[in-house]
Amino acid sequence: MVTQIKQNYEKLMKAHADFKRAELTYNQKKKILDDLKEKMLSKMADAGTSTFKGAKGTLSMKEAKVPAVDDWNELYKLIHKKKAFDLLQRRVSTTAWRDRLEAGEKVPGVSSFTKFTLRILVK
Numbered sequence: 001m002v003t004q005i006k007q008n009y010e011k012l013m014k015a016h017a018d019f020k021r022a023e024l025t026y027n028q029k030k031k032i033l034d035d036l037k038e039k040m041l042s043k044m045a046d047a048g049t050s051t052f053k054g055a056k057g058t059l060s061m062k063e064a065k066v067p068a069v070d071d072w073n074e075l076y077k078l079i080h081k082k083k084a085f086d087l088l089q090r091r092v093s094t095t096a097w098r099d100r101l102e103a104g105e106k107v108p109g110v111s112s113f114t115k116f117t118l119r120i121l122v123k
C-alpha cells in the first residue's frame with residue numbers, strides 16, 4: 001500500500017508541476033490576449049465600426065447591459081419587499097453559513113456534506 005501511495009505521489013507531484021507551468025503560461029497569454037482585445041475594442045470604436053473581417057476570421061463587438069450595484073441596502077429592500085430573489089445568484093456563502101453554525105444558529109433549508117481536497121505543498 002505504501003508503494004502505491006509513493007507511486008501515486010510521484011505522478012501527482014509531476015502532474016502538479018506540469019500544471020503549474022502550464023497555468024503560468026496560460027495566465028501570461030491570457031493577459032496578452034485580454035490587453036489586445038481591449039485595444040481592438042477601442043480601435044474599432046474609434047473607427048466607428050462593430051465588425052472587422054480579415055483573412056483569419058471576423059471580429060465583432062457585442063454590447064450588453066450588465067448590473068452594477070450602487071446601493072446594496074436599497075436592492076435588498078426591493079428583493080425583500082417584492083420577493084425578487086431571482087435578482088440574486090443561487091449560492092450560499094460558505095463563510096457566512098459556517099459563521100452561523102459556529103454561533104449555534106441553524107440555517108433552514110441548507111444541509112452540508114464533507115468535501116475532501118488535497119493541498120499540495122512543493123519544496
